[in-house]
Amino acid sequence: MFIKQVSVFLENAKGTLKELTRVLGENEINLLALSIADTAGFGIIRCIVKSGDVDKSIEVLKENGYIAKANEVLCVGMPHKPMGLANILALIEESDISIEYSYSFCRSTLDDAVIIIRPSDKEKCAKILSDAGVHIISQQEVDKF
Amino acid sequence: MENKIYDPKMECISRDELFEIQSKRLAETVRRVYDNVPLYRKRMDEKGVRPEDIKTRDDLRLLPFTEKTDLRDCFPFGLLAAPKKEIVRIQGSSGTTGKPIVSGYTANDIEVWTEMVARALTAAGAGPDDIIQVAYGYGLFTGGLGAHQGAQRVGAMVIPMSSGNTQRQLMMMKELGSTMLCCTPSYATYLGETAREMGIVDDLKLKSGCFGAEPWSEEMRRNLEGLLNIDAMDIYGLTEIAGPGVSFECCAKNGCHVNEDHVIPEIIDPVTGEPMPYGVPGELVFTTITKEGQPMLRYRTHDICVLYDDPCPCGRTHVRMGRITGRTDDMLVIRGVNVFPSQIESVLVGINGVAPHYVIIAERENYTDSLEVQVELTENMFSDTVAHIETLRRQIADQIKSVVGIQCKITLVAPRSIPRSEGKAKRLIDNRKI
Numbered sequence: 412m413f414i415k416q417v418s419v420f421l422e423n424a425k426g427t428l429k430e431l432t433r434v435l436g437e438n439e440i441n442l443l444a445l446s447i448a449d450t451a452g453f454g455i456i457r458c459i460v461k462s463g464d465v466d467k468s469i470e471v472l473k474e475n476g477y478i479a480k481a482n483e484v485l486c487v488g489m490p491h492k493p494m495g496l497a498n499i500l501a502l503i504e505e506s507d508i509s510i511e512y513s514y515s516f517c518r519s520t521l522d523d524a525v526i527i528i529r530p531s532d533k534e535k536c537a538k539i540l541s542d543a544g545v546h547i548i549s550q551q552e553v554d555k556f
Numbered sequence: 557m558e559n560k561i562y563d564p565k566m567e568c569i570s571r572d573e574l575f576e577i578q579s580k581r582l583a584e585t586v587r588r589v590y591d592n593v594p595l596y597r598k599r600m601d602e603k604g605v606r607p608e609d610i611k612t613r614d615d616l617r618l619l620p621f622t623e624k625t626d627l628r629d630c631f632p633f634g635l636l637a638a639p640k641k642e643i644v645r646i647q648g649s650s651g652t653t654g655k656p657i658v659s660g661y662t663a664n665d666i667e668v669w670t671e672m673v674a675r676a677l678t679a680a681g682a683g684p685d686d687i688i689q690v691a692y693g694y695g696l697f698t699g700g701l702g703a704h705q706g707a708q709r710v711g712a713m714v715i716p717m718s719s720g721n722t723q724r725q726l727m728m729m730k731e732l733g734s735t736m737l738c739c740t741p742s743y744a745t746y747l748g749e750t751a752r753e754m755g756i757v758d759d760l761k762l763k764s765g766c767f768g769a770e771p772w773s774e775e776m777r778r779n780l781e782g783l784l785n786i787d788a789m790d791i792y793g794l795t796e797i798a799g800p801g802v803s804f805e806c807c808a809k810n811g812c813h814v815n816e817d818h819v820i821p822e823i824i825d826p827v828t829g830e831p832m833p834y835g836v837p838g839e840l841v842f843t844t845i846t847k848e849g850q851p852m853l854r855y856r857t858h859d860i861c862v863l864y865d866d867p868c869p870c871g872r873t874h875v876r877m878g879r880i881t882g883r884t885d886d887m888l889v890i891r892g893v894n895v896f897p898s899q900i901e902s903v904l905v906g907i908n909g910v911a912p913h914y915v916i917i918a919e920r921e922n923y924t925d926s927l928e929v930q931v932e933l934t935e936n937m938f939s940d941t942v943a944h945i946e947t948l949r950r951q952i953a954d955q956i957k958s959v960v961g962i963q964c965k966i967t968l969v970a971p972r973s974i975p976r977s978e979g980k981a982k983r984l985i986d987n988r989k990i
């Protein structure tokens with residue numbers, strides 16, 4: 412029901428993102444989705460790679476001195492049209508779940524738009540959305556993107 | 557472990573009675589050094605203090621300080637307060653540069669020192685049935701002979717191995733059935749690891765050890781206790797004051813009781829020299845009050861620690877000193893507040909479970925000092941949400957504020973981004989142009 416995400420700590424300094432993407436690229440790891448959270452003091456990079464690449468990503472990042480962790484996030488598909496995301500967010504808000512962050516896939520093999528959601532309570536959020544008929548995208552589907 | 561006390565009458569004396577004894581002995585010491593040691597007389601005259609001004613222990617603050625350099629400058633016999641013919645022993649430390657530091661002991665000084673170590677060994681469980689292996693170096697260094705004399709005093713069988721030759725140490729330990737070990741904690745760890753490798757730990761009869769002559773941590777204690785299946789006890793001392801046994805740990809393993817009937821400890825503000833109350837960190841200062849050969853008035857150790865006077869479950873009433881957490885050279889004064897890296901470190905350990913690498917940076921802008929603490933993020937501290945990391949940052953800042961009393965800016969930095977030299981990071985950077 413959930414998909415694996417890799418998060419990496421980055422200092423706010425010139426060239427750190429470039430360096431991170433180089434490390435992953437040189438190890439033949441492709442980024443399916445990417446988001447950057449930056450604060451005044453530091454940044455967090457979150458990305459989706461194929462499930463078979465998650466452990467390898469963390470390993471090579473650690474070897475290169477990064478702090479990286481894997482966790483699970485919710486991935487949902489929605490019609491590629493106005494109100495697509497708004498309707499989903501309305502469902503989540505009604506059930507008192509907050510969203511820590513959200514970002515979207517660059518591309519997918521689906522007709523739907525695909526976004527990633529990190530809810531405060533991911534089990535509950537997944538249930539509410541699937542009960543409402545929202546397409547919850549599985550790890551297997553993502554691996555085919 | 558068992559609570560054994562060598563001299564319950566003196567070690568568990570009431571604080572009021574102790575105050576009387578200390579006051580009397582301090583006055584005698586001051587008179588003695590004023591009459592016999594030119595340096596002390598000169599310093600007291602400069603401060604306008606007469607021996608008769610020192611009536612109680614509380615008058616200690618009137619007296620001048622003594623520094624390590626004074627011992628060097630007066631080398632070898634310039635600080636003796638007894639005629640040379642009464643000195644029966646010289647101990648000292650070699651020192652890496654220049655002149656060594658030596659201290660002369662009268663027969664009574666040796667007697668007092670022996671008793672201090674006997675108290676320490678008794679607290680660590682020693683008695684006539686014990687076989688005590690002394691693996692401190694014998695010689696000018698006070699460790700070997702100090703432990704030896706104390707072990708003999710409690711009636712134990714002493715094995716004077718001195719330091720080194722690990723295989724032989726372990727062979728004797730096993731064959732003779734040593735029940736206690738006296739050496740540095742790092743050598744004890746090495747002995748323990750070697751014994752593990754040889755698979756002979758279960759053949760040993762060791763039950764406890766008295767370890768000192770270098771600073772160590774609770775983590776080292778846990779490791780040592782596990783390696784050798786023993787109680788690992790701390791013993792503290794310095795040649796300038798007596799040697800090992802100035803203070804020692806009891807069964808509560810919560811700080812070292814200072815032998816206050818012989819030595820008065822104080823904590824002072826390292827910058828102003830003002831005495832500080834119990835419970836706050838500062839520089840440790842000792843005054844000997846029974847020493848005849850080479851008494852010390854307010855000797856500044858430049859070690860940072862805390863003194864505690866709350867009651868100890870063992871029943872001893874003498875104050876306890878916490879572990880040495882740093883040196884006064886590792887201190888910053890920010891807006892009138894003394895900041896020690898060890899305080900910051902204790903906060904970080906409390907939050908993270910392990911001390912991450914950090915550096916404390918002082919800046920001055922518009923005549924205002926500010927403090928930044930850069931902390932290398934560890935895996936435990938990291939999460940995928942900004943909120944989590946921001947909370948952690950605030951938590952670190954708040955706790956430092958409550959411990960140190962200063963609001964710091966906390967910057968989280970990537971692992972290994974703080975430069976290290978010889979494996980250790982430099983803890984303090986002072987960028988203030990003063």
Ligand SMILES: [Zn+2]
Nearest residue numbers: 806808868870
């Ligand atoms: Zn105690």
